[in-house]
Every structure is written in structure tokens, then in C-alpha cells.
Amino acid sequence: MSTPGGPGRTSMETIDLTPATTTVAAVVAGVRDDQLGGPTPCPAMTVADLLDHLHGLTLAFTLAARKEAPPGGHAHRADGSALPDDWRTAITDRLAELARSWSDPAAYDGLTWAGPVEMPGQVAALVAIDEVVVHGWDLARATGQHYDPDEAAVLAALGFAQSFEPPEGAADGGLFGPPVEVPADAPAIDRLAGATGRQPGWTPASA
Template sequence: MAVDFDLGPAADRMAGLLEAVPRDRLTAPTPCAHYALGDLIQHVDGLSLAFTAAATKAAPAPGTPQGPSGNAAALGDDWRTRIPVQLAALADAWRDPAAWEGTTRAGGVELPAAVAARVTLDELIVHGWDIARATGQPFDCGEPELRACLEFVSRFAPGPDGSPAPEGLFAPAVDVPADAPLLDRVIGLTGRDPAWTAA
């Protein structure tokens, strides 16, 4: 199967955001309502390992979360240098066409590998935006990435007749104008307010 998109730009962007996180901000709120900033960074730590294993079809490394992660106490002191290395390995793993073939596992769930790649892109873009907003950093994302992410998250938005979102991966969508920028539309569909700012 062909590689539909390169995760490198999203992984590099996330690494840059993490490297610039102020040391005194780990308890700050984020647009992801259940996570303080340190919790969210630990979630990124876990997903970088889990989705690398998903790409290689390998058993997750010992200690890799098998379900939702998000506990700043488990982050470790070397996160600022360690997670960017993991993100680079993640992007590299998904550059192999074999990563996109067949099925794989992530977070204890079996799913088509191509879907796992889209989940990975969504996680990197949406949580990258979360971290940028929580720390007052700019966030700029390319249109091809955003279109792939919008196509994915649109599957989980409530139906036009008001029917609930399938499998409820996200909080209820926030209404965003139809002509809003692509990033705002993605963010709104994941249950976040595109106008959210840190207090």
C-alpha cells in the first residue's frame, strides 16, 4: 500500500513545541479539558511509542501505555530531549509502505493500519494545537495535513440529523462557521473551542 502522507512535518512541529514549553507551565490548563499541560505531554510521550509500534507491527515496548495515558507524574525528567527522538522514530516508521498494510494494534485496539496512521496524524495535530495554545506558541499547519485530519475527524462528528458521533472519540463538536479556516474546523470537530486561550 502507498504511503498517503508523511507524518514528519507534524512530528517535527510537535517536537519544536515541546522543546519550547516553559519549565513553570506543566500544571497549566489546556484546551483538552481533562489534561493539565504535563499530563498532555505525557500522553504524547505514550502515543509516540504506541503508534511507532503500530507502524512496525511490533509488540509495544515495556512500559508503553496500552490505554489512555496522561499522568505528568510518569513523565520523567528527560522528556524534553527524549520525546522528540521518539517522534522522529514515529515519523520514520510510517514512511515504510509496509506500515500502511493490513491491520495493527494501538492502545489495545485492533484496527486497519491506514486508519492507525490517520489517528496518529490527528493526535499530533490536535494535541500540538492544544500545547501551542496552552503555552502561547504559534501553530501553523499545512493544508494537506489539515485536509487529511478533517476527513478523519469528520467521520466522528454528529450526523447532520443530530445523531450521535460514532464511537464517541471526541467531545461534542463546537459549532464553527462553514467558511472558517481548516484548522478551526478540525479543532471544532474534536470538541474544542478554536478561540480558547490560556488564562
Template sequence: MHPNFDLEPAAAALEAVVGTITDDQLSAPTPCTDTSVRDLLAHVIGLTEAFRQAATKEAVGRSVAPAVGPDSALPPDWRSRIPAQLKALVEAWRDPAAWDGDTEAGGVSAPALVMAAIALDEIVIHSWDLARATDQQLTVDPAHLIVLLEFLRDTPPEGTPGMFGPVVQVPDTAPPLDRIVGLTGRVPSWAR
């Protein structure tokens, strides 16, 4: 199957945000409840590899739910590892075979088309989280906003256990990224 979208713009945006994070920002809070910048960077390392493996199907039958929180170690090479893993993730999803059949990431099985949308969501939302936590601007590819609004449109009000908290109501007239952020249980106006 031909890929429905390219993850590269989202990956590049996350790489840009990560590239400006300083050591003194690692303990800062993020929009993810009880999650510091350090914790979220450790999560990004895990998710980028998990979704790369979802594209190659090598994780099927072996993936496990990601650890998030203060017990997640941030490796000392995170500044080089995250960009490298993002590039590998993008390349893996450019293979048409990545979009075929079912796959698995984080202990969850789903059609590859759905898993690609989840990967996009994870990259964009955590880019937003990290940008907010470190006072940066984030630009999201307009095509990705369309994909994510469609993907998230049926999110139940109570959220999606293991993925998102309860939906935060955002006006339909709000910018697309604000609506997406609200659908993932975040307050668009969040600030440290």
C-alpha cells in the same frame, strides 16, 4: 503499500512547540479538560511510542489504552525523549509495510491506513493543545489539514468515546484547523 502522507511536518511542528515549553508552564491548563501541560506531555510520550509500534506491528495483541491525567508521570528526560520518539515514529511510518493490513495502538485495532490518520490527528491536535496552553503559534501542513478534515468529517455530534468529546459547532467558512479542532470537541478560541 506506498505511504499516503508523511508524518514529518506534523512531528516537526510538535517538536517545535515542545521545545519552547518552560518548567513554569507545566502546571498550566490545556484545552483537554482537567489536563495540564505536564499531563499532556506524558500522554505525548506514550502516544508517540504506541503509534511507532503500530507502524511496525509489534504492538498487535499487546497494546493497552493510554493513561492520561495527574497520575501519568512525566519522565525527567522528556525534552529529549519526545523529539527522539517523534523521529522514530516518522521513520516507522515511512516503511511501506507500515501501511499494509491491520494494526493496533492504545488497545484499538484498525486498518493501518486508519491508524496512520489517527496518529496524524493525535500529533496535530495535541500540538494545538500545547501551543494554546503555552501561548505559541502553530502552523499545520496544508496537506495534513485535508487528510484530517476527511478523516474527521463523519464524527458523530456526541464525539468519539475515548478519543474526542462532543463536536463543537464551527462555521464551514472557518479556517480548516478551527474546523478540525471543533470536530475533536475543542473550542477553537480556547485561551488560558
């Protein structure tokens, strides 16, 4: 991480997404075609649905870094039937572009849109890293792959997830769903899974 300078800028470390996006790209490449219809830790999402969601959110948060409006609005689709034929290459390319976009200190200035919500660029960056790391975990779990994401990225996502307060009256836990209790001395990635409403020990067999 590096601290951007410049007059009038609040102190904010840029987040190096490259280690996390590279790890998730490797998981994407390891998904077999016969796994696309399988379950994931995301309720009602198949592996194909999750891949389509990842394909869309990487573009959305790249545009958020650039302060550009996404084509077709701010909704993040999760429709496996719309997954492009070259999805392995397409998602890998978008992950790399996402990391490049958030390496620019200007991405953290002012307000931007993350999905349908307007927020400071600094916060949008944390949402982006959370989305990448957590959905990488989802995909690895769903397809039986090893997952060892960058520790700094996991801790950044964990800090954000633990500080998130759902809107008043949101019985479903809001953005992440109700948190799952995980021991305080558990690995950071397990604590992140729990903080975002997932069972750290989830497998397709337990779906």
C-alpha cells in the same frame, strides 16, 4: 505523499508525518517549566499530563506502524508526574521515529492496534496524524505558542475527524467529544479543533 506499489496492495498514499512532527517538536521545545501545571484544552489535563500523553502515544503509534505490541498494554497514560526528566528530548526523538515508521509502505498493510482498538494500518495512520496535529494544537494553545502545522496533515486529520462516527449511544461524542460548530469557511486548523470537540478560540484564561 507517495503511493506505494506492489502486488496485492490496495491503493493507499503513505502519509508524510515529518512536517507535522517537526512542528509539534518545536512546540514541545518551547514549553517552559513554569507552565507544566497549567490547564490545556483537554479537560482535567495539565500541560505536564498532555506532554506525558504525547510521549506515550508517539511510541504506541510507532509500534502500531511496525505491528509490534506496546510494553505494558495499549493504555495511553496522561500522568504528568511520570514525565521523564529529559522530556523535551525524549518526545522530540519519539516524534521523529513516529514519522520514520509511517514512511514505510508496509506500515499500511493488514491490521494493527491503535490503543485498545484493532484497525487497518491505513486507518491507524490517520489516527496517528490526528493525534499529533490536534495535541500539538492543544499544547500550543496551552502555552501561548504560535502553531502553523502542515496543511496536508491538517486536512488529512480533518477528513478523518469529520468522517468519524461515535458508537451508538455515546453521549460524550465518543473518541473526540461532542463537535463544536465552526464556520465552513474557517481555517482548516480551526475546523479540525471544532471537529475534535475543541473551541478554536480556547485560551488558558477561558479554562
